Amino acid sequence: MACKGENGSVAKLSTVVLGRIVRTVRERQGISREELAEAVGKSARWVYRVEAGKQRLSVEGLFEVAAGLNTSVLVLVSSCCRALGKKIDI
Numbered sequence: 765m766a767c768k769g770e771n772g773s774v775a776k777l778s779t780v781v782l783g784r785i786v787r788t789v790r791e792r793q794g795i796s797r798e799e800l801a802e803a804v805g806k807s808a809r810w811v812y813r814v815e816a817g818k819q820r821l822s823v824e825g826l827f828e829v830a831a832g833l834n835t836s837v838l839v840l841v842s843s844c845c846r847a848l849g850k851k852i853d854i
Contacts, residue, residue, distance in 0.1 A: 778848060780817030785843045787815040789833050803832035 790800055797815075801808045805828070813819035814829065821829065830837045845851065 778817070778844065779820055781847045782821065782840065782844045783815045783817040783819075785840055785847065786811075786829055786833070789835060789840070789843075790815075793833065795833065800829070800832050804828040 790797070795803075797808045797811045801811045804811075804825075810819060814821060814825075826837055826840065830840055833840075
C-alpha cells in the first residue's frame with residue numbers, strides 16, 4: 765500500500781496530516797484522548813503528540829491506533845493520501 769504522486773513517485777505519509785485524521789476520527793466517534801490512550805496502552809500526552817504530528821507512528825502504533833478507533837489502517841492511510849492529493853495503490 766502506498767500513496768502515489770502524479771508522476772508515480774511514492775509519497776511519504778505526513779505525520780501532521782495523519783495526526784489530523786486521527787483526531788478527526790476520534791472526535792467524530794466521541795472518544796476522548798484519554799479513552800484512546802487507554803485503548804492503545806499509551807498516555808494521553810502520546811495521543812496528543814500523534815494528533816499534533818509530533819509523534820511518528822510505527823507500523824505497530826498505526827495498527828494500535830486504528831484498533832483503538834475501531835477502524836482500519838486502510839481507512840487512516842487512504843484518508844491521509846486523499847488529504848495529500850495522492851492516490852492510493854493497494
